[in-house]
Amino acid sequence: MESLKILHIIGMVIWVGGMFFAYMVLRPVVIQSLEFPEQLKFWQLTFSRFFPWVWFSVTIILGSGLHMVSEMGGFGNLPFHVYLMYAIGVMMTLIFMFVFFTAFRKLKRYVASEEWELAGISLVQIRVLLGLNLILGLVTIAVAVLGS
Numbered sequence: 001m002e003s004l005k006i007l008h009i010i011g012m013v014i015w016v017g018g019m020f021f022a023y024m025v026l027r028p029v030v031i032q033s034l035e036f037p038e039q040l041k042f043w044q045l046t047f048s049r050f051f052p053w054v055w056f057s058v059t060i061i062l063g064s065g066l067h068m069v070s071e072m073g074g075f076g077n078l079p080f081h082v083y084l085m086y087a088i089g090v091m092m093t094l095i096f097m098f099v100f101f102t103a104f105r106k107l108k109r110y111v112a113s114e115e116w117e118l119a120g121i122s123l124v125q126i127r128v129l130l131g132l133n134l135i136l137g138l139v140t141i142a143v144a145v146l147g148s
Contacts (some may be wrong), residue, residue, distance in 0.1 A: 001071055004064040011060035015092075016048055016137035019130050027127070040119045044111045046106055047126070054100075058093050065089065081147025088140045090132050099129050 026046070030039050065086065072078060103125040110119035 004068050008064040011057040015057040019134040092136050
C-alpha cells in the first residue's frame with residue numbers, strides 16, 4: 001500500500017505542480033516577454049509537452065487510488081475524505097479531458113491557421129480551466145493531509 005501512496009503522490013506532484021508552475025510562474029513571464037502571436041505558439045508547444053505528463057499522472061493517480069480503495073475493502077466502507085478526494089479527482093480528470101479534447105485541439109488548429117483571435121479565445125478557456133483544476137488539486141491535497 002505504501003508504494004501505491006508514493007505513486008499517487010508523485011502523480012499529484014507532477015500534475016498540480018505543473019499547473020502551479022505554468023499558471024503562477026511561466027504565464028507572467030510569457031506575457032511580459034513575448035508578443036501575442038508568439039505567446040500562442042509558445043503555449044501550444046508547452047501544452048504539447050505537458051499534457052502527455054498529465055495523462056501519465058491521471059493514469060497513475062486513478063489507478064493507484066482505485067487499487068488502494070480495493071485494498072481498503074471497496075467503496076462501501078471508506079472514510080469521508082477518501083470519497084471527497086475521489087470525487088474531486090474525477091472532476092479534475094473530466095475538466096482536463098475537456099481541455100485536451102476541445103480547447104487544446106482548437107488552440108492547435110487556430111495557431112496552425114494563424115487565426116490569432118480564435119486561438120486567444122481558446123487559450124483563455126484553457127487558462128481558466130487550468131486555474132480551476134489547480135484550485136481543485138490544492139483542495140484535494142489539503143483534504144488528503146487533513147483527512148489522514
